[in-house]
Amino acid sequence: MEMQTKQKTLALDNAYEILEQSIMYHNGQPIGTIAALQSPDLSAENYSECFVRDFVPSALVFLADGRSDIVKNFLETVLTLRTRRRLVAGHEIQPGVMPASFRVVNEHGQEHVQADFGERAIGRVAPVDSMMWWLILLNIYEKSTGDKELSQRPEFQDTMSQILYLCLQDTFEVSPALLVPDACTMIDRRMGIYGHPIEIQSLFYGVLRIVHSLFKAETDKDKSVLNTAIVREKALLNYVRIFYWLDLDRLNEIHRYTTEEFGIDSINVLNIYPESIPTWVPDWLPDEGGYLVGNVGASRMDFRFFALGNFLSVMFGLTSDVQAARIMKLYELRWDDLVGAMPVKICYPAMEGLEWQVRTGSDPKNVPWSYQNGGNWPALLWPFVAAALKSGRGDLAERAFDTALSRLSNDTWPEYYDGRAGRLIGRRSNFKQVWTATSLILSHKLLENPAMLDLLP
Ligand code: GLC
Numbered sequence: 509m510e511m512q513t514k515q516k517t518l519a520l521d522n523a524y525e526i527l528e529q530s531i532m533y534h535n536g537q538p539i540g541t542i543a544a545l546q547s548p549d550l551s552a553e554n555y556s557e558c559f560v561r562d563f564v565p566s567a568l569v570f571l572a573d574g575r576s577d578i579v580k581n582f583l584e585t586v587l588t589l590r591t592r593r594r595l596v597a598g599h600e601i602q603p604g605v606m607p608a609s610f611r612v613v614n615e616h617g618q619e620h621v622q623a624d625f626g627e628r629a630i631g632r633v634a635p636v637d638s639m640m641w642w643l644i645l646l647n648i649y650e651k652s653t654g655d656k657e658l659s660q661r662p663e664f665q666d667t668m669s670q671i672l673y674l675c676l677q678d679t680f681e682v683s684p685a686l687l688v689p690d691a692c693t694m695i696d697r698r699m700g701i702y703g704h705p706i707e708i709q710s711l712f713y714g715v716l717r718i719v720h721s722l723f724k725a726e727t728d729k730d731k732s733v734l735n736t737a738i739v740r741e742k743a744l745l746n747y748v749r750i751f752y753w754l755d756l757d758r759l760n761e762i763h764r765y766t767t768e769e770f771g772i773d774s775i776n777v778l779n780i781y782p783e784s785i786p787t788w789v790p791d792w793l794p795d796e797g798g799y800l801v802g803n804v805g806a807s808r809m810d811f812r813f814f815a816l817g818n819f820l821s822v823m824f825g826l827t828s829d830v831q832a833a834r835i836m837k838l839y840e841l842r843w844d845d846l847v848g849a850m851p852v853k854i855c856y857p858a859m860e861g862l863e864w865q866v867r868t869g870s871d872p873k874n875v876p877w878s879y880q881n882g883g884n885w886p887a888l889l890w891p892f893v894a895a896a897l898k899s900g901r902g903d904l905a906e907r908a909f910d911t912a913l914s915r916l917s918n919d920t921w922p923e924y925y926d927g928r929a930g931r932l933i934g935r936r937s938n939f940k941q942v943w944t945a946t947s948l949i950l951s952h953k954l955l956e957n958p959a960m961l962d963l964l965p
Contacts, residue, residue: 519917520952523945526921527566530942531578532558534612534621538578539585541566543609544923545940555938557609557624560586560638561694565890565946567645571652572953572960579649580658585610586642587667589623601625604670606638608696629696636692639671640711647718648963659722668723672733675712676740683751684743685804686712694816695854695880700867703805706817709748714824714965716741748800748826751778754811755798755834759790762809779807786811788857792845797838798831802855813838813846813856819891823898824965832899839896839904848929850884850915851908852892858882873936877928884930886912886922887943893951897958909951921945 530541540558547555567579590606607623626634646659658664681687686709690702701707716737725734762785765776789811800818803810822832839846846853858876859867868874874881889912896905916922923941924934954960 516913516952519913520949522917523921523949526940526942526945527569527949530566532612534581534585535619537581539581539612539621540578540610541942541946543942544938545942546920547938548936554609554611554624554629557611558582559609560606560635561608561641562887562943564641564645565887565943565950568648568890568960568963569946569949569953571649571963572950576649576653576655579645580655583642583646583649583658585621586638587663589621590667592623601634602670602674604639604667604672604674605634606642608633608635608638631691631697633691633696634689635696636686636688636708637694637711639674640708640715643668643671643722644711644714644718644965647722647965650722651963660724665724668719669725669730669733671715672719672723672737675715676733676736684740684747685709695814697871697874697880698868699855699874699880700810700859701803701814703803703808703810705803706748706752706800706814707820708817709744709752710817710820710824710826713741713744713748713826714820716744717824717965745826748821749828749831751804752800753798753831754789754793754801756793756795758798759785759793763790778804778809780809781807784809792842794838794841796834797841798834799838800827800831800835812859815846815852815854815856815888816891819888819895822895823891823961829899832895833901836896836899836901836904839892840901843907844929847908847911848884848931849911850886850925850930851912852888853882853884853930854880854888854924855882878926879924879934879936882928883934884925886916886924887941887947890947890950890954893954894961894964897954898961902955902958905951905955909948909955912948912951916944916948 529545531538532540532542540563542556543559543562544555563582570578586606589610607625608629610621610623612619613622626632650656650659685704688708690698693707695701719737725731762780763782765782767779767781769776799813800821801809802812802814818835821827822835845856858881860876873879892908893905919933920939921941921944922933923938926932926934
């Protein structure tokens with residue numbers, strides 16, 4: 509017992525050292541945290557940038573430790589960068605879009621912050637999740653500090669309005685879910701998640717849930733977009749709970765679906781072909797478990813299990829209580845597959861063979877059971893812990909935390925692990941990955957004080 513407490517103290521102290529060293533300064537002010545302190549991959553020099561999504565656990569730790577100034581500076585910095593978006597021949601990137609990352613560059617003795625909207629990123633991928641995380645973090649900052657002045661500033665109000673217009677404008681969509689390209693989330697390489705990935709739907713839902721408490725909507729146009737947001741919130745909730753949900757009953761239904769139905773009364777509205785159910789699903793899905801599938805569209809159900817989308821859905825109340833409990837039951841019953849030696853596997857199962865070739869473009873970093881194609885990411889520990897605590901499964905939260913604690917510090921805080929069970933340090937993994945360290949600190953804080961969950965949307 510004493511041994512364990514000592515191990516915990518040492519690991520947490522070590523994690524704090526990493527967090528401290530990762531702080532990025534602009535003109536002497538802390539404005540964010542860089543992604544990793546040690547990268548073997550010289551081409552990926554962007555690991556020394558501050559990624560918006562990676563900063564979220566840093567921010568929660570700073571807020572809990574009374575260092576809200578860093579979070580405030582970050583929110584202001586990202587907001588300013590938004591207006592420095594690049595122009596693309598033929599169109600302009602929408603003003604609501606926020607960068608994936610930013611860095612401080614020194615030119616002729618002058619420091620300035622440079623954003624990356626995807627123009628420097630590998631594969632030129634642009635994020636969709638950044639603007640959503642930014643808004644969710646703004647809300648968390650406000651709840652945590654009681655500072656209501658920041659979100660009421662005109663430039664913050666303008667930004668919220670732009671984000672809402674961007675997400676709610678009528679496009680080619682026929683469902684309440686948001687249509688996005690591949691690689692626009694935490695998974696930022698081609699992984700066949702274009703369309704309506706669950707991670708984006710859950711973040712979008714988080715935004716819709718909080719926006720009415722932040723956004724004043726003074727003009728008629730803004731009032732109307734806010735009303736649309738309120739209607740969309742309910743529509744998205746119903747849609748996800750019905751169409752993304754998979755348990756044994758639902759699988760039986762899909763297995764016996766009638767297809768090619770025409771008309772408004774059809775039952776199999778998305779025309780999902782039973783033949784598209786992969787063989788692993790009926791063997792793997794336990795009687796008492798269930799989950800939200802990765803993606804849904806016309807004749808398309810991506811049956812893969814994506815961890816972050818499921819966690820965020822539980823955390824933000826996008827799933828019903830029963831669904832949340834079943835997701836946790838799935839973890840309990842399929843622990844070896846979904847957690848194994850390191851919490852938590854990013855998606856299950858990995859794509860192999862022809863599917864891997866076609867969907868990833870034969871990406872050698874995303875070979876089966878590595879990196880984003882079924883690798884294990886300690887950065888996902890904190891949303892797992894949050895989701896487990898929220899659904900009354902503190903036992904699973906503790907178990908995952910103990911598993912991570914036993915290895916992360918000794919392994920020098922890797923970015924990810926490889927292998928079916930996540931036993932190997934990722935082949936091209938960074939070390940001293942900052943969100944690996946902050947995830948452990950934050951998980952510890954959540955376990956000690958579950959009331960922190962009230963800060964979430
Ligand atoms: C990788 C991850 C991405 C993360 C970035 C920085 O590209 O896929 O989610 O933000 O590294 O850590």
